[in-house]
Amino acid sequence: MILEMDCGNSFIKWRALDAGVAVGGGVVDSDAALLAAVLAVPGLNITHCRLVSVRSDDETSSLVASIVTTFGVAAQCAQPARSAAGVSNGYEEFARLGLDRWLAVVGAFELAKSACLVLDFGTAVTADFVAADGQHLGGFICPGMPLMRDQLRTHTRRIRYDDLSAEQALLQRTPGRTTVEAVERGCLLMLRGFVMTQLELAREYWGEDFEVFLTGGDASLVKDMVPEARLVQDLVFVGLAVVCPLP
Ligand SMILES: Nc1ncnc2c1ncn2[C@@H]1O[C@H](COP(=O)(O)OP(=O)(O)OP(=O)(O)O)[C@@H](O)[C@H]1O
Ligand SMILES: CC(C)(CO)[C@@H](O)C(=O)NCCC(=O)O
Numbered sequence: 001m002i003l004e005m006d007c008g009n010s011f012i013k014w015r016a017l018d019a020g021v022a023v024g025g026g027v028v029d030s031d032a033a034l035l036a037a038v039l040a041v042p043g044l045n046i047t048h049c050r051l052v053s054v055r056s057d058d059e060t061s062s063l064v065a066s067i068v069t070t071f072g073v074a075a076q077c078a079q080p081a082r083s084a085a086g087v088s089n090g091y092e093e094f095a096r097l098g099l100d101r102w103l104a105v106v107g108a109f110e111l112a113k114s115a116c117l118v119l120d121f122g123t124a125v126t127a128d129f130v131a132a133d134g135q136h137l138g139g140f141i142c143p144g145m146p147l148m149r150d151q152l153r154t155h156t157r158r159i160r161y162d163d164l165s166a167e168q169a170l171l172q173r174t175p176g177r178t179t180v181e182a183v184e185r186g187c188l189l190m191l192r193g194f195v196m197t198q199l200e201l202a203r204e205y206w207g208e209d210f211e212v213f214l215t216g217g218d219a220s221l222v223k224d225m226v227p228e229a230r231l232v233q234d235l236v237f238v239g240l241a242v243v244c245p246l247p
């Protein structure tokens with residue numbers, strides 16, 4: 001059984017695979033919750049563990065230590081690389097490219113073998129461009145929905161609302177007639193405007209000859225804009241398997 005983890009800034013996404021079949025998985029918000037969730041997998045028998053983290057080195061080491069103690073296996077961490085599986089990292093300093101972005105790009109190119117635009121809608125929203133020859137051209141980073149709404153709530157006195165009304169406000173896109181509608185729909189339009197701009201840039205580069213990959217918790221908010229896009233929620237895990245193959 002393989003334990004895989006994607007440690008993002010807000011959540012840890014994890015899954016357990018037995019002979020390639022998912023036997024457990026989920027989203028948790030702390031190391032303790034992760035260990036508890038994994039321990040609850042029926043017939044748990046972890047033989048290998050691999051992970052990617054965009055957290056600090058201290059946080060990542062601490063999680064790796066808990067895994068060794070709890071499950072008695074070493075955890076292999078994805079490392080920065082100048083190139084992997086036919087993809088060349090486009091950053092001036094390759095180690096500065098977020099490892100989740102790197103793995104998503106490697107995963108997308110593995111699946112597409114063509115030019116691709118990779119869009120990730122997590123805590124941050126990221127766009128990455130890979131040419132048909134595997135050259136990563138770089139990308140863009142901006143705040144995701146959680147950060148946009150939290151900034152507005154934090155830096156204004158009169159914007160306050162609960163999660164349930166936020167969810168309901170997003171069911172329509174007409175101009176908001178309440179604060180929650182105005183803010184949620186405004187942030188949604190920022191997100192969708194970002195997607196439109198990335199698509200325009202990709203078309204400038206490649207015409208219609210590219211694939212779009214969507215991933216991350218909020219990908220469903222833009223999916224209708226790119227019906228031909230591939231929604232691959234485990235894209236980072238696809239890349240993780242490529243760069244950390246089993247021994
Ligand atoms: N308390 C929760 N329990 C389970 N799932 C949650 C919880 N809160 C949010 N989620 C879901 O977890 C997923 C988080 O994925 P997301 O890609 O946004 O990760 P993140 O860690 O916030 O961001 P990133 O990896 O970009 O830093 C989303 O699908 C979200 O809806
Ligand atoms: C942009 C995030 C936060 C997205 O999860 C992550 O990829 C990251 O911390 N990146 C480092 C900065 C960079 O990619 O240039």
Ligand SMILES: [K+]
Nearest residue numbers: 008100120122
């Ligand atoms: K992510």
